[in-house]
Amino acid sequence: MKRNVILGLFFFAAISLYGQKETEHIELIGEEIPGKDRVSIAIPDWEDVDWIVAEAVYACGTAPGDVKISNDKEDRLIEPQSIVCGGNAEDGMVTSVFRTKFTNPTPKVVLDIMHNNTRFRSFTLYIHRPDSNISYVPAVGMPHLQGELVHINSAEKIPELTAFNLPLTSEARDVKLKFALTEFVDDDLVAVFTFESRGETVATEMRTWFQNGEIDTYAIREVLFENVAGEVDKVRMTMFSAHDNKESFIAGRVLIDMEPNRISLLTATGN
Numbered sequence: 001m002k003r004n005v006i007l008g009l010f011f012f013a014a015i016s017l018y019g020q021k022e023t024e025h026i027e028l029i030g031e032e033i034p035g036k037d038r039v040s041i042a043i044p045d046w047e048d049v050d051w052i053v054a055e056a057v058y059a060c061g062t063a064p065g066d067v068k069i070s071n072d073k074e075d076r077l078i079e080p081q082s083i084v085c086g087g088n089a090e091d092g093m094v095t096s097v098f099r100t101k102f103t104n105p106t107p108k109v110v111l112d113i114m115h116n117n118t119r120f121r122s123f124t125l126y127i128h129r130p131d132s133n134i135s136y137v138p139a140v141g142m143p144h145l146q147g148e149l150v151h152i153n154s155a156e157k158i159p160e161l162t163a164f165n166l167p168l169t170s171e172a173r174d175v176k177l178k179f180a181l182t183e184f185v186d187d188d189l190v191a192v193f194t195f196e197s198r199g200e201t202v203a204t205e206m207r208t209w210f211q212n213g214e215i216d217t218y219a220i221r222e223v224l225f226e227n228v229a230g231e232v233d234k235v236r237m238t239m240f241s242a243h244d245n246k247e248s249f250i251a252g253r254v255l256i257d258m259e260p261n262r263i264s265l266l267t268a269t270g271n
Helices: none
Strands: 006-009 025-032 038-042 051-058 067-070 075-078 081-084 094-102 108-112 120-129 150-153 160-165 173-183 189-197 200-209 218-228 234-241 248-251 255-257
Touching: 025 038, 025 173, 025 218, 038 120, 051 067, 051 108, 067 094, 075 094, 120 173, 173 234, 189 218, 200 218
Parallel strands: none
Antiparallel strands: 006 150, 025 120, 038 108, 051 094, 051 120, 067 075, 067 108, 081 094, 150 248, 160 234, 173 218, 173 248, 173 255, 189 200, 189 234
């Protein structure tokens, strides 16, 4: 699928879905859903959950209508929010996202698709917990509202997916990242991670994920960087196709784990 270069960032007004007043550790789970009318995701240890953000993604094209997202206490009809993914929004070239927040958790969250299930791609839950049994917290300093969805559509040059801050430490530390990718095109992905200290690049690492000839509709990626220097205060994350003019994917919120600095991650500042 050939398209012009577009990096569509939609700054959703739904910041309240992700806002937090204290340290929250987030468990990320989800499923690929093409061809399914109904998807049910069980919540591990649901009694210990504070709240959950549920997020369904529909591939490029005009969304067919609302979906129902529910738990054992309530049903909700959710309208689509849009991210431009190529061409013009007026031509219907948008990616649709269906998102809601549950503040009264139950053992499961269910997605019911009532129209055109073949173009729905993924269903993700961000499960917020108050304790430290889950090590991941939101990356800090990200320009698009702590990592709400971003659509990468082809790459004439490497597009910046996100940038976030790290707290300074006296010693080197390991940094783990976790995020969901929803694929629209069958292709290899190349991710480049640039580590900065006071605005200067000090290291660059690359990861490549192969699709092996099949569309990897949805994947939760976990990336570990060992012995990152304590003076590193920013990470820039870019991602692009290994081949020309083929890539199209949605990247979700980036989570980070950097023990024993979980609390300070939420208060890191700087550019």
